[in-house]
Amino acid sequence: MTLRRTLIDGAAAFGLELTDEQADACMIYLAELKKWNQKFNLTAIREEREIITKHFIDSFSYLKGFKPGPGKALLDMVPVQVSRPCRSRLLLPPYR
Numbered sequence: 001m002t003l004r005r006t007l008i009d010g011a012a013a014f015g016l017e018l019t020d021e022q023a024d025a026c027m028i029y030l031a032e033l034k035k036w037n038q039k040f041n042l043t044a045i046r047e048e049r050e051i052i053t054k055h056f057i058d059s060f061s062y063l064k065g066f067k068p069g070p071g072k073a074l075l076d077m078v079p080v081q082v083s084r085p086c087r088s089r090l091l092l093p094p095y096r
Contacts, residue, residue: 003027003049003052007027007056010052010056010057010060014057014060
């Protein structure tokens, strides 16, 4: 199974039908994450399929229980923003 198919099928398991454009955006994000991870150690997960399942698809699972409403915001999870771009979000700055 291709990485793209893993992503699309994983999203579908949570009721998300990714468009080609959304799947492309996630694959670009995967490439950028791997590139920048070499410089800044952003995640301990290095293998592409694991990044898709443990970061992307896990992020999609959050949408099952999240009910947006007044005063609620979605943490900035890139795969979720790609799949549901119109949700409000909260960006947390890095902590040192």
